[in-house]
Amino acid sequence: MIDSLILFCGGPPIYGGSPKPLQKLRTGQTLLERYLFHIKARVPKDIVLLVDESFESDYRHVVNELNYPSSIRTLPCASNSSTFDKLQAFLKSDYPKDRIVMFSYPDIFVIGDIDGPTNIDESLSGNVFISFTPVFSRFPRLVVDAYGRAVRGISNHTSPMPANPLHVFGGHLLVRVGLMENLVETFLAEAGMTAPSLEFDMFFWLINTSRMLSMPIYGRWIQADSPRELEAILALTKQH
Numbered sequence: 001m002i003d004s005l006i007l008f009c010g011g012p013p014i015y016g017g018s019p020k021p022l023q024k025l026r027t028g029q030t031l032l033e034r035y036l037f038h039i040k041a042r043v044p045k046d047i048v049l050l051v052d053e054s055f056e057s058d059y060r061h062v063v064n065e066l067n068y069p070s071s072i073r074t075l076p077c078a079s080n081s082s083t084f085d086k087l088q089a090f091l092k093s094d095y096p097k098d099r100i101v102m103f104s105y106p107d108i109f110v111i112g113d114i115d116g117p118t119n120i121d122e123s124l125s126g127n128v129f130i131s132f133t134p135v136f137s138r139f140p141r142l143v144v145d146a147y148g149r150a151v152r153g154i155s156n157h158t159s160p161m162p163a164n165p166l167h168v169f170g171g172h173l174l175v176r177v178g179l180m181e182n183l184v185e186t187f188l189a190e191a192g193m194t195a196p197s198l199e200f201d202m203f204f205w206l207i208n209t210s211r212m213l214s215m216p217i218y219g220r221w222i223q224a225d226s227p228r229e230l231e232a233i234l235a236l237t238k239q240h
Contacts, residue, residue, distance in 0.1 A: 001119065002174065003099040004046040005039075006090055007106050008083045009059065020224075021106045022058055027234060030062055031224060034233060035106040040069065044102075047072045048095075050086035054079040084198040088184065097178030100124065108171035109233055112219010116174050124176055127213045128183070128206060131170030133221040141166060169199065170217045183211065 007021075009032065015023030021032040029037075036043075051059045053076035063072045077089040087103065095101070100119060114131050117124055143153035175183075187196070187205050196202060206212040222229055222236075 002044050002102045004048060004095070004101045005044050006048045006050060006101050006103045008086055008103065009049045009051045009106060010077075010081065010083065010086060012080075013055070018058065019052065019055060022055065022062070025230060025234065031230075032059070032062055032106045033066070035109065036066065036068065036072075038109055038233075038236075043070050045070050048090065049074045050077055050090055051075070052077060052079045052081065082195070082197060084196055084202065087180075087198055091177070091181045091184060095177050097176070097181065099177050101175065101177055103173040103175075105171050107224040109222040109224065109236070110170075110217055110219060111222070111236055112217060114170070114172060114215050114217050116172075116215045117213075123213055124179075126179065127211050128173060128175040128180065129213050129215045130174075130203070131172035131215045131217050132167045133170040133217040135166045135168055169203075170215075170221060171223070172215065174215065 009019065009021045011020040013019050018024075021035075022030050024030060025034060027034075032049075036047075047070050049059055049063070049072065051074050056074050056076045059074050063074065066072070075090060075093055077086045081089070116129055116131075123129075141155040142151055144151055183206070184202075187202055191201065191205060193201060203212065220236075222232055224230055224233055
């Protein structure tokens with residue numbers, strides 16, 4: 001069981017003047033409220049929202065209206081800060097170093113289980129764990145030029161079961177706080193980057209230094225990125 005859930009609540013204010021977690025759904029609730037409602041049955045005792053300071057009062061207003069079984073705190077970060085910046089802000093907040101925390105995002109909904117380590121798993125002493133989920137397609141994979149329109153390649157492997165799975169980051173990072181502090185410090189010293197990203201630059205470094213282990217997601221995984229996915233989220237939360 002994790003000690004705390006840490007949520008990256010950032011993003012540009014392009015949802016009616018609000019960042020993504022505060023966008024209003026057709027039910028009148030924010031996406032953040034729906035997310036918290038969805039995880040309510042298995043939530044840890046402590047939740048920390050890493051928010052842009054310019055929207056902290058809006059997040060506090062949402063949190064104060066909730067009748068929730070866990071303590072929910074906001075930690076203001078620099079406005080328009082990246083997830084890596086917000087991670088650093090959390091690590092500087094003097095959270096107990098021996099605690100196990102899960103970093104995630106309030107637009108990632110899992111209907112199932114994340115196969116993570118137990119609290120006594122020795123791997124936690126020197127590794128971080130990230131979740132992954134397969135994205136399936138019956139069609140072949142393409143290799144596309146990231147800077148143009150050219151298609152650089154196509155897979156020749158087809159398999160009906162499963163159908164050409166592609167694994168993507170599932171949106172969860174589990175780690176002991178003290179270890180994460182040390183890893184961030186070492187990463188910054190070795191990488192020499194002025195504005196590194198968490199989800200690529202630091203993950204790339206963790207993989208190359210053999211400090212990253214995986215947590216498969218068993219079940220359905222929804223990322224709230226389109227009206228269709230929002231409707232799917234509203235449909236599944238009715239079942240809770």
